[in-house]
Amino acid sequence: MTDWTARAGSPFPLEKQPAQGSRGMVVTNHPVASGAGAEMLLAGGNAIDAAIAALFTLSIVEPMMVGPLGGGVAHLRLADGRHLVLDGLSTAPGAARPDLYRPVSDTLPDYQETEGLENKVGPLAMAVPGALAGWCHALAAHGTMPLAEVLRPAIRAAEEGFRVTDYLAGAIGDAAADLARDPGLAATFLPGGAPPAVGSLLRQPEAGQSLRLIAAEGPSALYGGALGQALAAHMAASGGLITLDDLAAFQVVERAPIRGHYRGFEVLAPPPPASSGVHMTQMLNVLEGFDLGALGSGTADTIHLLAESLKLAFADRAVATADPAFVKVPVERLTSRDYAAERRALIDPQAARDWAPGVPPAESANTTHVTVADAQGNVVATTQTINSLFGARFSIPGTGLIANNYMFNFDPHPGTALSVAPGKRVFTSMAPSIVLKDGAPAFALGLPGGLRIFGSAMQAIINLIDHGMTLQQAVEAPRIWTQGHTLELEPAISAKAEAGLKARGHQTVRPKHIGGGMGAIRFLPGGLLEGAACWRADGTPVGIAGGLARPGIRFNPEVGRR
Numbered sequence: 001m002t003d004w005t006a007r008a009g010s011p012f013p014l015e016k017q018p019a020q021g022s023r024g025m026v027v028t029n030h031p032v033a034s035g036a037g038a039e040m041l042l043a044g045g046n047a048i049d050a051a052i053a054a055l056f057t058l059s060i061v062e063p064m065m066v067g068p069l070g071g072g073v074a075h076l077r078l079a080d081g082r083h084l085v086l087d088g089l090s091t092a093p094g095a096a097r098p099d100l101y102r103p104v105s106d107t108l109p110d111y112q113e114t115e116g117l118e119n120k121v122g123p124l125a126m127a128v129p130g131a132l133a134g135w136c137h138a139l140a141a142h143g144t145m146p147l148a149e150v151l152r153p154a155i156r157a158a159e160e161g162f163r164v165t166d167y168l169a170g171a172i173g174d175a176a177a178d179l180a181r182d183p184g185l186a187a188t189f190l191p192g193g194a195p196p197a198v199g200s201l202l203r204q205p206e207a208g209q210s211l212r213l214i215a216a217e218g219p220s221a222l223y224g225g226a227l228g229q230a231l232a233a234h235m236a237a238s239g240g241l242i243t244l245d246d247l248a249a250f251q252v253v254e255r256a257p258i259r260g261h262y263r264g265f266e267v268l269a270p271p272p273p274a275s276s277g278v279h280m281t282q283m284l285n286v287l288e289g290f291d292l293g294a295l296g297s298g299t300a301d302t303i304h305l306l307a308e309s310l311k312l313a314f315a316d317r318a319v320a321t322a323d324p325a326f327v328k329v330p331v332e333r334l335t336s337r338d339y340a341a342e343r344r345a346l347i348d349p350q351a352a353r354d355w356a357p358g359v360p361p362a363e364s365a366n367t368t369h370v371t372v373a374d375a376q377g378n379v380v381a382t383t384q385t386i387n388s389l390f391g392a393r394f395s396i397p398g399t400g401l402i403a404n405n406y407m408f409n410f411d412p413h414p415g416t417a418l419s420v421a422p423g424k425r426v427f428t429s430m431a432p433s434i435v436l437k438d439g440a441p442a443f444a445l446g447l448p449g450g451l452r453i454f455g456s457a458m459q460a461i462i463n464l465i466d467h468g469m470t471l472q473q474a475v476e477a478p479r480i481w482t483q484g485h486t487l488e489l490e491p492a493i494s495a496k497a498e499a500g501l502k503a504r505g506h507q508t509v510r511p512k513h514i515g516g517g518m519g520a521i522r523f524l525p526g527g528l529l530e531g532a533a534c535w536r537a538d539g540t541p542v543g544i545a546g547g548l549a550r551p552g553i554r555f556n557p558e559v560g561r562r
Contacts, residue, residue, distance in 0.1 A: 010473050011297060012492050015535040018472045021543025023375045025529040026050055027519035029065075029368050029448070031540040032162050033057040036153035037372055038542040040145060047378035048076065048143040049150055052135050054370045055384055056154035056211065060204060061162050062538075063189075063402060064171040064390045065368040065448065068132040068214070068222065069231075070404045072367075072384030073270050075257060075432040076142060077441060079377035083434065085270045087253040087425070088134020088384075090127035090406040093241035094249070094422045098414035100124070100407075108485045112412065120408045121178060123240030125392040127406035127426060128250050129222070129231075131384055136219040137252040142378075148215040155215070158208030158400075161201040167538050168202075169195050175390045184395035185402070206400030223247045231396050238394075249423070257434075260284055260335060263465055266436040269454075271331070273323045276431030276454035278334050279313040283458055285340030286312070286347075292466040298478060298493060300500025301349070306462075307482050307506060308347045308355075310455050314483035315355040322417040323425040352505035355484060367448030369432065371519040373441075373529050379521070381432035381444045383453070431457035435464075443471065443522045448537075449515025452481045452488075456515040471522045475534040479514040482506075490514050 019025070024047070026037035036057035037050035045053075051074070059067040066072075071090035077083050101114040101124075118124045139147060172179065172195040179185040180193070188204055189195065196202055213221045222228045228247045235242045257268040258277025262284040269277035286309050295301040321329055333339055343358055367385035385404070386392075392405035409426040411418035418427055431454040432446040445460055447453060456479050463474040478492035487506040489498055490513060498508055517537025522530040533539025 010470070012476070012478060014472055014476055016472065016476070016533060016539070018470075018530050018532040019541040019543040020528055020530050022528055022545045023547055024050070024544040025373050025521050025531040025541060026054060027371045027521060027531040027533050027539065027541040028054045028058060029517045029519065029533070029537040029539045030058060030061045031538065032061045032157055033370075034540040034542040037370070038544060039153055040150065041374060041544050043145070045145045046143065046376060047372040047374040047380045048138055049145040050374070051370050051372045051380040051382055052139045052143065053150045053153055054372070055135055055382065056151055057157055058368050058370070060154050060157040060207060062168070062368050063204070064168070064175065065386065066131070066384045067386050067391070067402050068135075068210075069129040069396070069401050070384060070386035070391065071127070071130040071406055071426065072134060072382060073274055073428065073430045073432060074134060074138055074380060074382035075268070075270060075434060076138070077379040077434050078142065081439075083257050083268055085255040085257050086134055086138050087255055087270075087273075088130040088137070089273060089425045089428060090130045090404060091250060091426070092407065092410065092420050092422060092424045093128055093246045094243070095241040096407070096420050096422055098419045098421060100420050101412040103412045106413065108483070112408065114412045119410070119412055120388065120405055121393050123235055123238040123392070123394070125405035125407050126235075126240055126242060126403045128242055128246045129404060130250055130252065132214065132222050133219050133250055133252050147218060151211055151215045155208050155211045158204045158211060161203040164196045164198055164200050164202050165538050166198050169198050171389055172196070175393060178393035179390060182394045184397060184400065185390070185393070188400070204400050206398065208400070210399045210401055223250060227396070227399055227401070230399055234396050258331070258335065262288055262461070264437070265442060265465060267433060267461060268436065269431050269433045269457075272321050272329045273425045273427040274431070275317050275321045275427060275429050276433070276457065278321060278329070278331055279317055280431060280433070280454050280458045281335040282316070282340060283309040283313050284461070285335070285337055286344045287462070289341070289344045292462060293468070297463065297467040297469070298497055300497045300504070303480050303489075303493070303497055303501060304349065304352070304504055304506070305347065306459065306480055307487050307501075308352065310482050311484045312343050312355045312358070315357045319357045319417055322427050326421055326424050327417045350504060367430070367450065367453070367516065369446040369448055369517070369519050371444050371446060371521050371531070373444065373521050373523070375527070379434055379441055379444050381434055381446045383430040383432050383446050383448065385448065429453040433457050433461070435461060441523045443520060445475070445518060445520035447516050447518035451483065452515040455481050456518065460518060460520065471520055471530050471532040475518040475520050475532045481514045488514055
């Protein structure tokens, strides 16, 4: 195993540089949001204050990814060493049923698709939002600043505007046909019928007014108040299912993270209905039996083992990882070293194979991530989303808020662990992870990317531990992904490695990127924090150093006089 203090040099070109700070670090996928989080830390707030300020701001500057009408998971390590996961994932409306949709296929790659795309676009695609409840719960329970103060940067960005990046303009262009069909989205994001120019000022006054209402009334603005009434009215008028009763019934759930161990490190990630804690632990247990450091980063040997581990994890995930209130998830079995040894023994180092589940059946890619640490020892890794790009691609009239399409995460086929059920929480691949060494934080990370999230997070952990990469290298390193249909390889994976994988029977494809922008923090000796963001989004780390004057210092007007 490679010593975890990283080696110099990089096996691939780096596009960004890390930041360092001694009094705090904020890493988000937009510079304005990173600035919002830093603003809270500079004002004396803690990591939770900073993370929630960043998330509200991201709902304005990364509106295609995240918003109060979405859902997500926050992994907190508090200054006293406690870890908790705040589950604000969306739930199916009370009127939803397993046969709500009409699937078009029973096999990959079209398994999730339905007739009319009703689980993806439009009112039937929207699940009961949990993001606002989750953000406000985190702030009230563990933050130090009032909600109105935390919301100021987001309100400023909405009402005064911010500069459009190429990343945002491209996302608007990709979704333009659907955005044009919604009057609110078209007016905001397609001025004059086209995406706004890169560098132009984008304002969202209706969203700003909604944020002001939230600042004044808290989460009740949505869960029973004027925003909720507007949402329920639009659902009733357009054929959606969400009611005021659904909103009133929503609850944030506090959960304990899954704790796995890998080569002397402890890896903590969310439990079901998130897949990451169970299946990252499962895959790392399998991979610990191989010397990945000796096999090398980006080689056919290593990528083959990663791919087979992903495939076996997805085989189990399909039947076993769901809302634990509805499905008994065999967590102990899936995360045990004995089970990993059984699965590892089935891997052929020279040949790809198809994987069936190893446990009996039980009864999206556009997201954002925030990683924050403060000088007091609080750490937040949180992944939030409206699910697909611009969610269900409609807004709630008069609010400027974009609907999620979280119903797409359910299996549209009845009778599976992941099928639709009234009140059931969506399952997710979100992987806000905190890794410990000797009980202290070593690094924290996460990323957007739908099904590709937890596999990408696992690869970053392997890059840091097995391959001795720097933090910047680990987040920018080329990724791979598969769930058994094809093996995706990012462009920086070598042609030699691809040839070796094809010889083993893998069917390879070359997407432009896998997953989204990763944000990570490394905890260095002496209390120094290092933050890094990758090239796959507008990610920006902001480190805070310096501080207030030494107590007792006073300005002497006589000093310097002649």
